[in-house]
Amino acid sequence: MGLGVVGIAAAGAALAAAWRSEIAPVPPPAPASFDPALVRRGADLALIGDCRTCHTAPNGAAFAGGLPLPTPFGTLYSTNITPDPETGIGRWSQAAFARALRDGVDREGRHLYPAFPYDHYSATTDDDVRALYAFFMSRPAVSAPPPPNELPFPLTIRLTLAGWKLLFLRPKNLAPDPAKDEVWHRGRYLVEGLGHCGACHSPRNLLGAEITSRAYQGGEAEGWRAYALGAASRSPVPWDEAALMQYLRDGFHPLHGVARGPMAPVVENLAEVPREEVAAMARYLASLGAGPRGEAAATPSLVPASAPGQAPQAAGAQAAIPAAGTDLYAAACTACHEGGRPPPFGGISLALSTAISDESPRNLVNLILEGLPVRGGTAQPIMPGFGAVLTDAQVASLAADLRRRFGGGLPWPDLDSAIREARAARRLAARPAAAMTR
Amino acid sequence: MTSMILNGERRAVRAAAETPLLYVLREEFGLNAAKFGCGLGQCGACTVVIDGEAVFSCITPVMLAENRQVTTLEGLGTAEAPGPLQRAFIDAQAAQCGYCIPGMMMRAHALLARDPDASDAAIRAELEPHLCRCGTHMRILRAIRLAADAMRPRSTAEAGR
Ligand code: FES
Ligand code: FES
Numbered sequence: 001m002g003l004g005v006v007g008i009a010a011a012g013a014a015l016a017a018a019w020r021s022e023i024a025p026v027p028p029p030a031p032a033s034f035d036p037a038l039v040r041r042g043a044d045l046a047l048i049g050d051c052r053t054c055h056t057a058p059n060g061a062a063f064a065g066g067l068p069l070p071t072p073f074g075t076l077y078s079t080n081i082t083p084d085p086e087t088g089i090g091r092w093s094q095a096a097f098a099r100a101l102r103d104g105v106d107r108e109g110r111h112l113y114p115a116f117p118y119d120h121y122s123a124t125t126d127d128d129v130r131a132l133y134a135f136f137m138s139r140p141a142v143s144a145p146p147p148p149n150e151l152p153f154p155l156t157i158r159l160t161l162a163g164w165k166l167l168f169l170r171p172k173n174l175a176p177d178p179a180k181d182e183v184w185h186r187g188r189y190l191v192e193g194l195g196h197c198g199a200c201h202s203p204r205n206l207l208g209a210e211i212t213s214r215a216y217q218g219g220e221a222e223g224w225r226a227y228a229l230g231a232a233s234r235s236p237v238p239w240d241e242a243a244l245m246q247y248l249r250d251g252f253h254p255l256h257g258v259a260r261g262p263m264a265p266v267v268e269n270l271a272e273v274p275r276e277e278v279a280a281m282a283r284y285l286a287s288l289g290a291g292p293r294g295e296a297a298a299t300p301s302l303v304p305a306s307a308p309g310q311a312p313q314a315a316g317a318q319a320a321i322p323a324a325g326t327d328l329y330a331a332a333c334t335a336c337h338e339g340g341r342p343p344p345f346g347g348i349s350l351a352l353s354t355a356i357s358d359e360s361p362r363n364l365v366n367l368i369l370e371g372l373p374v375r376g377g378t379a380q381p382i383m384p385g386f387g388a389v390l391t392d393a394q395v396a397s398l399a400a401d402l403r404r405r406f407g408g409g410l411p412w413p414d415l416d417s418a419i420r421e422a423r424a425a426r427r428l429a430a431r432p433a434a435a436m437t438r
Numbered sequence: 439m440t441s442m443i444l445n446g447e448r449r450a451v452r453a454a455a456e457t458p459l460l461y462v463l464r465e466e467f468g469l470n471a472a473k474f475g476c477g478l479g480q481c482g483a484c485t486v487v488i489d490g491e492a493v494f495s496c497i498t499p500v501m502l503a504e505n506r507q508v509t510t511l512e513g514l515g516t517a518e519a520p521g522p523l524q525r526a527f528i529d530a531q532a533a534q535c536g537y538c539i540p541g542m543m544m545r546a547h548a549l550l551a552r553d554p555d556a557s558d559a560a561i562r563a564e565l566e567p568h569l570c571r572c573g574t575h576m577r578i579l580r581a582i583r584l585a586a587d588a589m590r591p592r593s594t595a596e597a598g599r
Contacts, residue, residue: 331456384479
């Protein structure tokens with residue numbers, strides 16, 4: 001990484017020409033000056049772009065910024081994008097807003113850090129920029145200066161970002177594909193653009209840029225794996241358009257499980273946008289293919305082993321379990337995961353779990369430790385966490401056992417370090433549930 | 439055979455290793471403070487403390503208590519000599535039907551042991567996994583605050599020694 005930093009610095013220094021000029025401030029436009037229909041469209045687009053998710057601190061005012069974003073390079077804080085003239089974007093013209101969104105340069109001419117996914121937002125059309133501008137400029141203005149970023153030198157020099165952009169910022173190639181229909185094209189535009197799915201689901205290089213040649217082969221976000229999508233998917237059951245639609249809308253699917261970690265706010269946002277938009281995204285995502293594992297596997301039965309009614313509740317379940325010695329899976333997991341009830345009232349069969357078939361154990365470890373905490377006000381499957389009672393050795397043996405039984409892959413070499421990291425992250429968050437809700 | 443340290447005493451468990459701890463506590467040891475609410479780790483009525491951490495005993499196979507310190511509400515005091523947390527719940531009259539109370543108290547006990555100065559916000563957040571059908575939440579919060587205040591001078595004095 002040291003070399004990389006030097007590389008960025010050198011590229012940045014060579015790029016004095018990358019200096020961007022200020023765009024003159026404007027008097028804040030009156031919220032009523034925007035067409036309500038345009039504002040509504042902007043609201044939908046902002047949900048698809050997950051703007052609120054990053055630009056709102058826990059328990060903070062919507063869009064007022066201040067959420068810490070841990071990156072491998074340091075901690076960034078999201079900015080205030082309410083129309084407050086002093087601390088927000090109140091004095092930004094539409095041209096300034098468009099430049100920030102698509103080029104990652106703020107009104108004053110400073111380069112923005114790519115935690116703001118302008119590499120995706122660059123695809124946003126002029127019409128959609130207009131709608132987004134109308135939406136943000138008609139939000140309540142909140143005075144809230146964002147906390148200063150915690151970055152090491154030379155990343156504090158924003159001009160280094162010009163070098164980064166020169167190396168990695170490429171316009172999205174969204175040329176029409178005559179073989180595909182309009183819905184697919186809409187979906188591609190949303191997924192590749194505002195939806196910025198690849199920001200988490202694609203691996204990144206040492207300088208934090210998405211590796212475009214390995215798009216959607218799986219990445220990570222905030223201590224969670226963002227699974228590979230499409231052809232590289234390791235889902236035991238192939239995803240199809242209908243399943244994607246249901247998952248993105250409801251936040252879970254009986255054959256695939258529950259969206260949690262940083263995916264949880266994404267599905268919460270998508271639950272609020274017009275159905276057709278999500279349907280278009282599902283069509284495009286389905287066209288990325290089904291994983292090798294998925295194609296080979298037959299769909300396992302939804303209702304495994306025990307007969308319905310035999311083990312409806314955890315505390316009543318020991319009757320259904322044969323003498324199992326110190327079999328943790330049998331003792332702690334089967335009551336729900338082999339209880340014969342599909343989600344949301346029962347757990348999925350673990351043979352369907354991508355957390356177990358994935359190349360990284362991190363999500364499985366997170367789930368064992370934290371479960372699926374309740375998320376305020378949504379009707380969603382929940383699972384109690386076992387982090388308070390299991391020792392690290394027990395978590396490791398349970399995870400290894402699940403991998404052996406259901407994973408269909410080699411043992412995870414990095415299981416112990418995944419457990420250490422997950423424990424450390426859990427300690428940092430005073431309460432995991434609170435930390436994951438925003 | 440599982441063996442655990444239950445409210446300070448080493449106890450051998452006859453029940454099978456995968457039996458939920460809740461059943462062992464209630465049926466084998468007659469400790470009826472922890473309640474069966476949902477059996478799914480969703481209500482908190484069965485909460486006990488294992489090695490300082492609040493856990494749902496209904497979903498905890500007793501094998502996981504092997505050689506560990508298990509504390510139930512009975513371990514915090516008696517009717518005649520209630521502990522500070524129990525005293526505070528009586529003073530605040532925090533129980534309505536009382537079904538949720540032992541679980542609430544055990545999680546509060548673990549929290550105050552870890553953080554005697556827990557803020558009101560921290561207490562609220564900590565108790566989030568617990569349901570109370572009777573709606574005595576405000577009194578429960580008041581009781582925990584009372585208990586924290588009552589316990590603090592002593593814990594500060596102990597820390598000073
Ligand atoms: S009975 Fe254990 S959580 Fe409800
Ligand atoms: S006092 Fe009745 S459930 Fe809480």
